[in-house]
Amino acid sequence: MYRHLYIFVILMTLAPFSAFASPQITLEDNISSYTDFNVEYLKEATEQSLGIEQISKIPFSKTINNKFAFGYKNNHFWFRFSVYNNSIEPKDMIVEFTEQFHKITDMYIIGDPIIHKKNGLAVPLKEREIKTSNPAFSLHLSAYEHKEIYIHIQTIYSLFGAIQLKTSEQFYRDNQSRTDEYIFYFGAMLGIALYNLFIFFYLRSRVYLYYVGYVFVFILWTALYKGFLLPYIDIKVYNLLQVSIPIFFIFLILFTQSILKTKKQFPIIHKILNSSIIVSGISLVWMLISMHTGFLFMNLISTIMIPLLLILSFWAAYKNKTVAKVYLIALSIFILGMSIISLLALGLLPYSILLSNAPIIASSFEIILFSFLLAYRINLLSQKSFAAKRALVKQQKSEHKRLFHEVAEKTVALNRANRRLQEELEAKKVLEKKLKYQASTDPLTGIMNRRAFMDIFDKEMKNARLRKINLSCLIIDIDHFKKVNDSYGHHIGDKVIRIIAEKMAQHTRSMDKIGRIGGEEFAILMPNTEARTAYQIADRLRGYIEKDELTFENKTIKITVSIGLTHRKDGEADTQIVLQRADSALYEAKRNGRNRVCYL
Secondary structure, X not given: OHHHHHHHHHHHHHHHHHHOOOOEEEEOOOOOEEOOOEEEEEEOOOXXXXXXXXXXXXXOOEEEEOEEEEEEOOOEEEEEXXXXXXXXXXXXXXXXXXXXXXXXXXXXXXXXXXXXXXXXXXXXXXXXXXXXXXXXEEEEEOOXXXXXXXXXXXXXXXXXXXXXXXXXXXXXXXXXXXXXXXXXXXHHHXXXXXXXXXXXXXXXXXXXXXXXXXXXXXXXXXXXXXXXXXXXXXXXXXXXXXXXXXXXXXXXXXXXXXXXXXXXXXXXXXXXXXXXXXXXXXXXHHHHHOHHHHHHHHHHHHHHHHHHHHHHHHXXXXXXXXXXXXXXXXXXXXXXXXXXXXXXXXXXXXXXXXXXXXXXXXXXXXHHHHHHHHHHHHHHHHHHHHHHHHHHXXXXXXXXXXXXXXXXXXXXXXXXXXXXXXXHHHHHHHHHHHHHHHHHEOOOOOXXXXXXXXXXXXXXXXXXXXXXXXXXXXXXXXXXXXXXXHHHOHHHXXXXXHHHHHHHHHOOOOOOEEEEOOOOEEEEEEEOOOHHHHHHHHHXXXXXXXXXXXXXXXXXXXXXXXXXXXXXXXXXXXXXXXXXXXXXXXXXXXXXXXXXXXXX
């Protein structure tokens, strides 16, 4: 009896393994990273677009390594494997895909229900489960638990990469190490570029500008290729920035023409290189029209363009030019790296992370050698100019005193003229500032005048319509203001107006816009404020004004205001309509006895 029970337990233990036909990764306690295993894959036809329910019922007949390179395939690819936790302890793992430039990189965990985790360029970094540039997914396995995983990938670029499984601790350690390495790379390359940019501003030689442009664009492409720009851009901008590839080829060709002086020494090749610039420009436009075909075209063009540059450098080096020899070494290293990534992109080389980083590694050596080449060029120019300078020394000495006095006189005159010009500019700025203030400010109260308020009103109306937010408007009129003027004089009337303006500034919010739009009429604009809140603020303001009393020559003047309130309705875009409705609300308040707030 016990024997039969033992056999039954063994069969139940092995049942999960026999139920899944997909390749399996068995987790062990002493292993933190699984980077070499098999997966099954399925390629959908171009016209198909199947869901996980359909895919999970289709047999996967092909088994490959977890590191793969399929080339340019505008298809949906599915990969399947299973994970088994062979431990009494639960495990938190992370499934990572090593390349981040695919539009869709989703993971499905088969179960009831099926768990779908989205990733890839189509998913912004802030919406991902694990906020890293490379697609990554968390995977929790209880003791002796078995899970079947599907990875769905679709891209307009070349499809290559590797699926890896790591513990959470190992994943974050590796991710931090990778980040540190790229920060060092970007820092070093930017330092070299900025140094040569400084030389360009000093020498005004275009060869340095071409070199700096090439380095900066290549750094941009590297940051794009490795996902460092993903926190700041969406998929549309990501695709658009792929045009950096033909741009850095254009800068490379311009740099080559300038450093090797092809126009003078190799006129035929110079014309061919000009044609290459035109073709690169065509591929740039093509990529803007159709990124997938334009990207493939640029990749094919580069396989022709790079050997052409190599032939040119061999020819120049054959003529025993030191500059050309250094250029040949640097270009050869670059060609090796770009050839590797091109072959990998075309699916002609097996994928590895080292090969994926080949252009970055090669570019580091190439950029450094090009920088040495430019430094050597400066040395050559210095040597050539030294003899000429020595010949001019005597003449310069004889002319020195005369030039010194002329320069001193001109410098004094120039400084005097600069001071006058600076004084005139400062006076102009002060005047412009004063005129701008006068044009937009009510001189009596210091708040916005009608023209400035209406300009703000138009902008806030447009903002409210575009952002679909609330906008409330108050029109405030001083009750019986004519009686105050007639009884106490206009100077008291002006004082009343100033007091009302001060009260409005004290008892409204900083976001509210206050303006004087008539003699005793004011307006307050309340962005992002619903009618109920605006009513509460308006009624509180009315109450504060009512409580305040103005004492003049032992006489007490009681001031009240009537307030018309309205709210921008959905679809309204005309400022005048809203203002007229607020004005109608104001007159309603006056008809109903004044010292009140009416809403229309």
